[in-house]
Amino acid sequence: MLRQTELVTEFKSGRINRREFAKRAMALGLSGPVITSIILASPSMATAAPAPASSTVARLQEGGGTFVFGAWQTPDTMDPQKTGLAATGRILANVFDPLLWRFPGDEKFYPGLAESWDISADGLTYTFKLRQDVKFHNGEPFNAAAVKATFDREADPANSTLETLPRGFDRADVIDDFTVNIVFSSPYAPFLILLAANTWVTLPPQYAKDNVEGMSLTPPGTGPFVVKEYVAGSHVALERNPDYNWAPSYFGRQGPALLEKIDWRIIEESGTRAATLEAGETHMIEEIVPAQFETFSSNPDLQVILQDAIGCPRTVHLNCTKAPTDDKLVRQAMSYAVDKSIITDVIFKKTVMPAYGPLEKLTPGYNPEVESYYAFSPDKANELLDQAGWVKDGDTRTKDGQELKALFIVIAKDNFDEPAQVIQSQFKDVGITLELTTEAEPTVFNTYNRGDQNLANIFWWGADPESLYSLYHSSQIEQGFNWAHYTNPDVDALLEQGYIESDDAKRMDLYKQAQILIMEDAPCIPVWGKRATLAGKKSISGINWNPRVYPLHYNTTLGE
Amino acid sequence: MTEYFIKRLILAVPVLFGVSVAVFLMMHLIPGDPALAMLRGQPTVTPADIDRVRHQMGLDDPLPIQYLKYIGRVFQGDFGESVKAHRPVLTMIQEQAWPTIQLALAAMVLAVAIGVTLGTISALRQNTWVDTLSMVLALFGVSMPSFWLGLILIYVFSVRLEWLPITGQGGWKRLIMPAVALGLDFSAVTARLVRASLLEVLRQDYILAARAKGLRGRTVVTRHALRNALISVVTIIGLQFGFLLSGAVVIETVFARQGIGRLAITAILAKDFPLVQGIVLVSAVVYVAINLLVDLSYSFLDPRIHYR
Numbered sequence: 001m002l003r004q005t006e007l008v009t010e011f012k013s014g015r016i017n018r019r020e021f022a023k024r025a026m027a028l029g030l031s032g033p034v035i036t037s038i039i040l041a042s043p044s045m046a047t048a049a050p051a052p053a054s055s056t057v058a059r060l061q062e063g064g065g066t067f068v069f070g071a072w073q074t075p076d077t078m079d080p081q082k083t084g085l086a087a088t089g090r091i092l093a094n095v096f097d098p099l100l101w102r103f104p105g106d107e108k109f110y111p112g113l114a115e116s117w118d119i120s121a122d123g124l125t126y127t128f129k130l131r132q133d134v135k136f137h138n139g140e141p142f143n144a145a146a147v148k149a150t151f152d153r154e155a156d157p158a159n160s161t162l163e164t165l166p167r168g169f170d171r172a173d174v175i176d177d178f179t180v181n182i183v184f185s186s187p188y189a190p191f192l193i194l195l196a197a198n199t200w201v202t203l204p205p206q207y208a209k210d211n212v213e214g215m216s217l218t219p220p221g222t223g224p225f226v227v228k229e230y231v232a233g234s235h236v237a238l239e240r241n242p243d244y245n246w247a248p249s250y251f252g253r254q255g256p257a258l259l260e261k262i263d264w265r266i267i268e269e270s271g272t273r274a275a276t277l278e279a280g281e282t283h284m285i286e287e288i289v290p291a292q293f294e295t296f297s298s299n300p301d302l303q304v305i306l307q308d309a310i311g312c313p314r315t316v317h318l319n320c321t322k323a324p325t326d327d328k329l330v331r332q333a334m335s336y337a338v339d340k341s342i343i344t345d346v347i348f349k350k351t352v353m354p355a356y357g358p359l360e361k362l363t364p365g366y367n368p369e370v371e372s373y374y375a376f377s378p379d380k381a382n383e384l385l386d387q388a389g390w391v392k393d394g395d396t397r398t399k400d401g402q403e404l405k406a407l408f409i410v411i412a413k414d415n416f417d418e419p420a421q422v423i424q425s426q427f428k429d430v431g432i433t434l435e436l437t438t439e440a441e442p443t444v445f446n447t448y449n450r451g452d453q454n455l456a457n458i459f460w461w462g463a464d465p466e467s468l469y470s471l472y473h474s475s476q477i478e479q480g481f482n483w484a485h486y487t488n489p490d491v492d493a494l495l496e497q498g499y500i501e502s503d504d505a506k507r508m509d510l511y512k513q514a515q516i517l518i519m520e521d522a523p524c525i526p527v528w529g530k531r532a533t534l535a536g537k538k539s540i541s542g543i544n545w546n547p548r549v550y551p552l553h554y555n556t557t558l559g560e
Numbered sequence: 561m562t563e564y565f566i567k568r569l570i571l572a573v574p575v576l577f578g579v580s581v582a583v584f585l586m587m588h589l590i591p592g593d594p595a596l597a598m599l600r601g602q603p604t605v606t607p608a609d610i611d612r613v614r615h616q617m618g619l620d621d622p623l624p625i626q627y628l629k630y631i632g633r634v635f636q637g638d639f640g641e642s643v644k645a646h647r648p649v650l651t652m653i654q655e656q657a658w659p660t661i662q663l664a665l666a667a668m669v670l671a672v673a674i675g676v677t678l679g680t681i682s683a684l685r686q687n688t689w690v691d692t693l694s695m696v697l698a699l700f701g702v703s704m705p706s707f708w709l710g711l712i713l714i715y716v717f718s719v720r721l722e723w724l725p726i727t728g729q730g731g732w733k734r735l736i737m738p739a740v741a742l743g744l745d746f747s748a749v750t751a752r753l754v755r756a757s758l759l760e761v762l763r764q765d766y767i768l769a770a771r772a773k774g775l776r777g778r779t780v781v782t783r784h785a786l787r788n789a790l791i792s793v794v795t796i797i798g799l800q801f802g803f804l805l806s807g808a809v810v811i812e813t814v815f816a817r818q819g820i821g822r823l824a825i826t827a828i829l830a831k832d833f834p835l836v837q838g839i840v841l842v843s844a845v846v847y848v849a850i851n852l853l854v855d856l857s858y859s860f861l862d863p864r865i866h867y868r
Contacts, residue, residue, distance in 0.1 A: 076644035267816040279718045
């Protein structure tokens with residue numbers, strides 16, 4: 001029984017793929033239907049890395065090769081503390097190691113640049129014991145002083161960093177060469193998870209100080225790949241770090257990466273990106289559109305990888321301070337009126353799954369109870385609207401001489417135009433007239449914070465359930481991302497407590513409660529879950545994912 | 561003529577000044593807080609963070625002060641620093657300039673070659689099926705969006721036939737599809753213009769005189785007729801250059817080529833004020849310079865035109 005459970009855990013964490021799992025499961029005596037149901041229940045269709053035998057590793061390391069990757073967006077700057085883009089983050093995740101690692105679907109922390117860590121009883125001091133054998137790509141040693149210098153750099157406004165310091169951060173103290181204390185003035189429970197998501201990666205102190213331009217072009221990290229060249233708008237050239245010897249145990253082996261080079265080509269136009277894959281100019285591309293998904297899936301030489309994201313799913317925020325969405329009954333009716341399967345199956349051709357709660361399914365602390373809320377039911381929607389006093393009048397509803405109308409300001413170029421139209425027609429079926437307009441970023445953020453809209457669309461990439469704070473805490477109205485203008489003191493208290501609760505199980509419980517309260521108040525309609533999408537040559541394997549759903553290429557091989 | 565040249569040069573200054581003010585105002589009067597947009601990826605954002613970023617971007621000063629500070633630096637050759645990349649704007653533009661120049665020149669040469677050829681043939685064979693066919697081709701050329709044409713070319717020549725590489729720059733193979741996609745509608749315009757000009761010129765008395773003198777048809781057309789018809793073409797080149805630059809934005813994105821166009825798009829979407837201003841200013845200078853050259857070239861094409 002124990003071996004079967006271990007096997008299932010290994011499969012769910014992505015370390016063995018479906019075929020391997022099925023083979024070994026059969027050997028262990030699991031029946032066919034059970035195996036199939038476990039495979040189907042697995043949240044992602046990611047092709048995971050089988051741990052290669054050492055002889056395979058030797059053979060593969062001879063292979064190497066240059067992996068040509070078609071990216072969809074150009075980095076703004078390569079400096080980890082100054083970039084605001086996930087596009088840059090994806091590259092840097094292969095260049096900079098975190099102190100500790102964590103992987104989607106796996107609840108464990110794996111030692112990285114830190115061999116071990118301790119949290120003081122009051123939750124205010126984190127002590128990290130660092131590895132002693134790590135070097136930066138430019139030869140500088142990795143040590144406690146480097147970690148301290150990293151946080152100091154961010155704290156100094158003269159450096160114009162974009163990254164924000166952890167909440168309640170006070171200072172970093174060097175205890176000895178390889179022991180560093182991160183001290184907080186108030187507890188910050190998400191700290192370890194966010195560290196594992198490549199936030200606050202350690203920078204080489206001397207280089208960061210002396211070479212500001214170099215940091216924005218070819219920053220030296222400690223990761224399996226070195227940035228050799230960055231030409232804005234064109235490409236980033238990564239080369240294998242021959243000294244790399246501190247991979248986390250999760251990857252199943254040690255030593256340098258398998259790929260010799262990665263040629264990260266920037267091709268913004270999705271049609272062109274797809275063409276380069278078909279013509280063989282790239283080995284793999286990201287951000288494929290649903291129409292391309294069908295073409296690629298039916299191509300025997302190609303594979304499609306869909307990886308579920310963490311954070312908050314694609315959601316509609318309902319403005320709780322503006323009529324008619326200020327009425328909870330109306331909001332609940334709207335939630336019942338939406339048939340998400342039309343959006344996921346027809347518009348996105350089943351490349352995404354419906355979302356049911358304010359958090360993405362793979363987020364730590366996700367409460368599966370949210371899935372029982374607001375299943376599609378026009379009858380219930382109609383019932384609630386009747387209850388709210390909106391009388392049916394042909395195609396619309398009226399109350400006190402007013403028509404039931406709502407305004408949805410859709411963010412332009414955010415992939416929400418068609419889903420918004422579907423929602424509009426589904427609302428019409430129950431008598432709600434939805435007006436649609438679009439507005440571009442970033443001006444739309446101002447509009448949303450002013451509260452001109454009834455409906456807004458939002459999503460959030462995050463590694464920790466504390467993401468809920470940015471979207472649903474009352475302090476984030478008018479200047480943050482609480483576009484639902486939602487205030488619930490109980491939710492506020494839970495989210496605030498979530499920052500300081502040091503017991504992990506208790507902390508997740510707080511967020512689970514918050515999710516239920518939020519669903520009860522219905523300030524949001526979760527629609528579909530985000531996914532990172534990759535399409536590439538079938539022979540490519542070994543891609544892992546970090547908590548921000550950035551692909552990690554330590555184990556990637558071209559297989560040619 | 562030097563007087564004329566200097567006069568035009570002086571007149572260029574208010575044009576450039578107006579451009580810089582217009583761009584500056586446009587970017588600043590659009591509502592929206594770029595600081596908030598830049599902070600969107602961070603785990604927690606506080607009002608203090610937003611203020612800090614606004615201060616970093618120099619958005620604290622009143623508008624006129626911001627503008628004066630900017631113009632003062634421009635005259636010293638400092639076009640400011642990109643807010644996103646933290647690198648000098650002028651350097652970033654210089655790095656990306658050559659591929660765009662290559663593309664624009666290639667597109668122009670292609671367009672003029674095709675346009676003049678088609679236009680001449682049409683004019684000489686006026687009202688025959690050759691004429692009609694050429695003009696219909698010209699119509700297609702003008703109607704096809706360059707974006708769409710680019711993708712079609714990629715599909716046919718790279719994916720299916722595998723003759724040409726798709727992305728990047730360097731070498732004629734990477735230049736040919738983008739140049740065609742960019743230059744085709746310009747070639748169509750040129751064709752129609754050459755046809756009309758040539759038809760008019762061919763009716764002139766001096767053409768009749770040349771034929772009467774016994775000159776061969778080809779000499780008549782090339783040495784006498786075309787040269788006069790080309791004045792209008794040259795004018796159009798100067799004016800079309802602006803459209804070529806804006807078309808380059810689309811083509812560079814479709815073919816993932818480096819260039820000013822792509823740089824501009826990224827800068828605009830990121831609300832990277834200094835970079836956008838720098839690109840527009842540089843483009844305006846180039847545009848003014850090209851049109852000045854066009855004006856000067858008239859004296860070579862038509863000695864009757866004197867400048868006072």
